[in-house]
Every structure is written in C-alpha cells, then in structure tokens.
Amino acid sequence: MRRATPAVVATAAAGLIAAGLLAPSARADAPALTASVARVSTWSSGYGADVTVANGGDAPANGWTVEFDLPEGTSVSSHWSATKTQSGRHYTFTNVSWNGSIAPGATQGFGFNASGLGLPLNCTVNGSPCGGGSTPSPTPTPTPTTAPPTTTPPTGGPPAGPVVDVATAAELRAALASAAPGQTIRMAPGEYRGSFVAQRPGAAERPITLTGPRDAVLVNDGPAGSGPSCPAPTDGWDSGYGLWLYRAPYWNLTGFTVRDAKKGVVLDASPHVTMDGLHVHHVDEEGVHFRRSSADGVLRNSTVESTGLVQPGYGEGVYIGSAGSNWGCHGNQDGVDRSDRVRIEGNRIGPNVAAEPIDVKEGTFGGVVRGNTFDGRGISGQNSADSWIDVKGVDYLIEGNTGTFAAPGTFANGYETHNPATTPSFPNGCGNVWRDNSSDLGGVGAYAIRITSTSKCAGRLNVVHASNTVKNATGGLTNIAVTP
Template sequence: MHPRSALTAAVAVAALLAPAAPAFAGSTAPAAQTVDVSTAAQLRAALAAAVPGRTIRLAPGEYRGSFVAQRAGTAAEPVTLTGPRTAVLVNDGPSGSAPSCPAPTPGWDSGYGLWLAGAPYWNLTGFTVRDSKKGVVLDGSPHVVIDGLYVHHIEDEGVHFRRSSADGVLRNSVVEYTGRVQPAYGEGVYLGSANSNWGCHGNTGGADRSDRVLVENNRIGPYVTAEGIDVKEGTSGGTIRGNTFDGRGISGENSADSWVDVKGSGYLVEDNRGTFAAPGTFANGYETHNPATTPSFPNGCGNVWRGNTSDLGGVGAYAIRITSVSACAGRPNVVYASNTVTRATAGLTNIPVTP
C-alpha cells in the first residue's frame, strides 16, 4: 500500500474508534440538538450545559429539586425546555442562607420551581410547575416565551418577569391556586418589581424595566389570592389580551382586590373576560395606581382598555377604576365603549368613556 494511503486508512480507523462526544458537551464541541431527560439530575445537567438551538425534552414524571438555567440562547437559536403536562417540576425549598438580593448562590435553594437567571431567548412549553415557593421566575432574561404551562399550588406568585426581563411572552397557560402560604404575595402573573425593590431588581439607579411583555390567552384563577396580573410601576408597553380571569379566592390582603392592577404605563388591555363569585374580596375588575410617579415617568398612565367583558358578581364597583385623573393629565388612561360590564354596583368606569 502506498504510504499516503496507509496514513489515510489509519486516520479513518481512528475516527471510527474515537469515543462519541458526551451528551452535554460544551459549546466548543458539536452539540446534540435534542437532549431527553427523565430524572432531576439529568435535568439539572441539561440546564447547566444548554447551548443555543438545543431542545431539552422532559419525559413524563416528577422532577424534584432546584432547577436553574443560566445559559443564553440567541434570537436565531433559542433554547427550548419542553414536556407534556405530566412532566412536573416541584421544589420543596427554600433552604440555606439567602443572599441579600436573590441570585443563584451555592448552598442556597430559592424554592423557585424554575428559575431563569441571565438566560435570554428561551422557550418554555407544555410542562407543569407546582408545590414550590414561587412558580417560574425570570431574572435578567428577556425574550423568553412561555407557552402552555400549568402553574398551580404555589406559595407566592405564579409567574414573575423580573429584573428587566423584557419582550417576553406568556400565552396559552393556566395559573391557579397561588399564594397558598402568603396570600398577599400570591399574584398569578407579576410584571416588574415594586419601587421598594428596585435596589435589587432595578437597572442601576432605576426601575425594573420588564417592558413590552405580552400576556395572552391564559386562564388565571381561581384561587389566585392576589391580583391575577400585577403590572408594576416602571414597566411600560405591554399587552394583556384574550385572558380569562376567575376571581374566586382573591384575598384582599395587601390591597389585592382586582383581576389586574396596572401601575405601569402604555399598556393595552383588550378582549379579556373576567368573572367574580364568592369566596373572596373584590373591589373592581381593573384598577390603576400611580406609585413613584414623576413628571418624566408618569406611572399608571397612558393605558388603554377595549373589548373587555366583565361580570363583577354584584360585588365589585367598577369594571375599570382609574385611581387618579390628575396624575395622568399629560398622558390619560382611555376606556373605550367597547368594554362591557354586568352586575356592577357602580358601573363600567369612573371616567368618561371614549366612543
């Protein structure tokens, strides 16, 4: 055999005998496009080794423990975590010593069912999160799409877009039975952070800008003990559309007495359907408030309601109550006549209706 041919043959044999790349290879090696997991340990390993374009596929079953993702996808190649509704994430935490501001820390279990921390461009689809301190928490994780999740029996809030997790989506999901331990903090969906927490969750010297989040076609409630959606001051430009709010079980604690409380600005709230029936504490369907308002950033202003259907159960006053007109003089809230209300003690809204 010619020496060059012998060398070529030897290289070919060596390639055939070389060990396969590990299932969770780093980004410097060819990455498997789909990784199947069926145990909690496999899920933790897959989250730790996620690379753009990879799909992590959950088998049916229960996954117990702390599940944190800190790897980024890209716009062209997001990371996907997917599974059937019978794939269930459960976190029995928290445990250990918490840092002053929540951040993934060795020796501390946050108790979150699923935590994306600095992990933009993920898709979360299909599976269930239950029996955890918080359900799904996004920190510094913009461009995350949550589709078809079932989040229930959560101690505090169900889904939280936090620490400037902007341009996200929550759609086609069910959030119910939240606030099981702390009713005052049992929001179904939480957009942004209260100004008292901007020191931890805001941009440097500023607000938590979890802006332009789309919340669409979800069922929120019953037994969501705080607001179905709490839109925090400092956020802007989001859309709340086509959701069903079941107000049974609203606690009234910490002023939680409406389906949606809009403290952000420039939100479109349209084509939602809300109902209320006992038990619960209920004041109005939708409310606005204006905390931390400044002339340059008027919180709770410039929001638009249209096409919403509200049944206040003979208990609530207004379908849409605007707390302050004067605070939003330069950027008023707008309530269109396409909104309808039944069984209200006061009416559709407390401001003039726009045709």
C-alpha cells in the same frame, strides 16, 4: 375657425351622454378595501397573527368583514378587536364599534391566535379578494416577524436541532447547566424534584427550548440554606423557585407543569423568553414573575391557579416588574426594573389566585394583556389585592379579556390603576387603554375599570372604550368618561 362657446360644448356633451355615445369622465368616490395577514409570533403548536384592513379608495369605508378558511388541524383559539363567527373551518370576522370606519389611506385591524400551523386560505374582505382582483385566492404565506421555536412538543415527533432527552431530576439539572443556543431539552413524563436553575443564554435566531408534556412536573420543596440579600443563584442555597431563569435570555418554555414551590417560574434579567402551554399551580407566592428587566417576554395559552398558599398578599398569578421599593435589588436598568413590552395572551388565570391575577408594576412600559380569562374566586384582599389587574405601568393595552367574580373572596373593581411616585420619575399608571373586555362583577365590585387619578396623568390619560361591557356591577363600567 371660430371656437365653440363653453355653453355650446356643454350642451353637446350632455346630448351625447344622454344618447349613450359618450361616457361621463367622472366616477363616484368609493372605498377599496384590501386585507393582509401577518404572522407576528410562532410557537410549536400555533401562531399569533395580525390582520390589517386597508382602504386604498377615495371614500371612507363604513364597516368591514374579513372571511377565510383554515385547513384541517388548525383553528382560531382566541381573537381580539373583532366579532367572530364560525361555520366548520370557515371563519368570519366583523368590525367592532370603534374600528369599523376606515378613512381613505388609513387602516384598521384585528388579531387572532391559532392552534395549529395552517395559514388562512380563500381570504375575502367585504366579499372581494383580500389582495384585490376579481377572484378569491389563497392568502400568501406571511413572513414571521419573530424566530419560531426550534421544537415541537414530545408528542409531535422529534424536534429539529440537537435534542437532549431527560427523565430524572439529575439529568435535567445537568442539561440546564450545559444548555447551548439552538438546543432542546425534552422532558419525559414524570416528577422532577429539586432546584432547577438556567443561567445559559440562548440566541435570537437559536433559542434554547425546555419542553415536556403536561405530566412532566417540576416540584421544589425548598427553600433551604442561606441566600444573598438580593436573590442570585448561590451554592448551598435553594431559592424554592419551581424554575428560575437567571441572566438567561432567549428561552422557550413549553407544555410542562410547575407546582408545590415557593414561587412558580421566575425570570431575572432574562428578556425574550416565551412560555406557552404551562400549568403553574399550588405555589406559596406568585405564579409567574418577569423581574429585573426581563423585557419582551410572552406568557400564552397557560393556566395559573392556586397561588399565595402561604403568603396570600404576595400570591399574584402573573407579576410584571418590581415595586419601586424593591428597585434596590431588581432595578438593573438605570435603577429601574424595566420589564417592558411583556405580552400576556390567551391564558386562564384563577381561581384561587390569592392576590391579583396580574400585577403590573410601576416603571414598566408598553405591555399587552389580551384574550385572557380571569376567575376572581379566592382573591384574598390582603396587601390591597382586590381586582383582576392592578395597573401601575404605562401604555399598556388591555384588550379582549373576560373576567368574572364570585364568592369566596374580596373584590372592589375589575381593573384598577394606581399612580405611585418613583425616582426616577415616571407617569406611573397612565396612558393605558381598555377595549373589548367583558366583566361580570358578581354584584360585588363597583366598576369594571376604575381609574384612580386623571390629574396625575395629564397629557397621558387612561382610555376606556365603549366596546367594554359590564354586568352585575354596583357602580357601572367606569368612573371616567367613556371614549367611543
């Protein structure tokens, strides 16, 4: 039998297609988006989630919109890397300028913090179900990647696990001294005066929780007595710290107030500590200090204001790590204070924070500063304090924050980097990323983001994305080239 020539086959096939009897075998390339919600942290009154948008198709996606509902009692308290609109309990998130394009096989995403514990329902991405398919369905309950706290605040009913209720300073000191993993120390409303030190470790799956309402207030009128040259709890010495965790990892601190102290909350060699909903104010020096390699800590949904009342140049709102000159005392990890991977999220810092709202010290790596509000009124200018954040650390993500400045105060730039030399040597002040930050410099500050040096960061440059915005600046957005 003689085979048909290719030309004859092609002609016949074309005729069948034209007649509607044979469908073409090829199809147009198209994106295929799905979205997943992963709850990455959980606390007694809410959670933080990352949303990943993936393209399983064979063409790029140019823009995405994720929508979902939240049940009664749960709302989005802050978000990043997306534009949010809301109608009742229905939320819509659309991409920002730098994460809208998704190549085949690639992902983009955004995140949010929720007030309340309800999970997203009826999730869609670009109008189709987030998990694929033809009809929207409730988003599956994500598996938490971090152990949730074992308690709820006092107003939410008794927490699970062993509970120690305290109502006096003496009862609180006794409870801190005997705390055990999985235990909750629950403070009644009232004023607790004196020195409060925790030296008992929790455990990853059984953290120790200290909780109380906003009107449970820790006050320390110290310091008193003579302490060691490098701070350590010592009989007969009151450090003056409002609350001091010393070699006490895996604690949750929720809800209460610290005021009228030399320093607010100090963590020494205490990694994996989560602080949620605290109010720290009217302290002589810094408000919250992650020190002596207190890595993997979290400060969220808290207010820090009126710091540096006695020493303005040391009145940081949040202090991460230690200056290299202090590593002799606080450099407990190969001679360095490695307070790495600290996350500062969803807080209000200022006004009347006399030094920087956040000071990120040299030798620390990989932290996140996200979704905070900085009020620069009252920054003193002492000890070079003249910005919302001074970044001397490495590989920090600074995202979705809002900063403002107005008189009184001294203000040079919104965010600054510096590159101190240290031994051992690190690329200090390098590899940091700014995106989606909104800055109002009050007609005083020069740049929203000022990068001190590019030559000292060769191969690990700081990156300023075009999604950052600025107004009322004498210089502009930044002094380096902007990345789309």
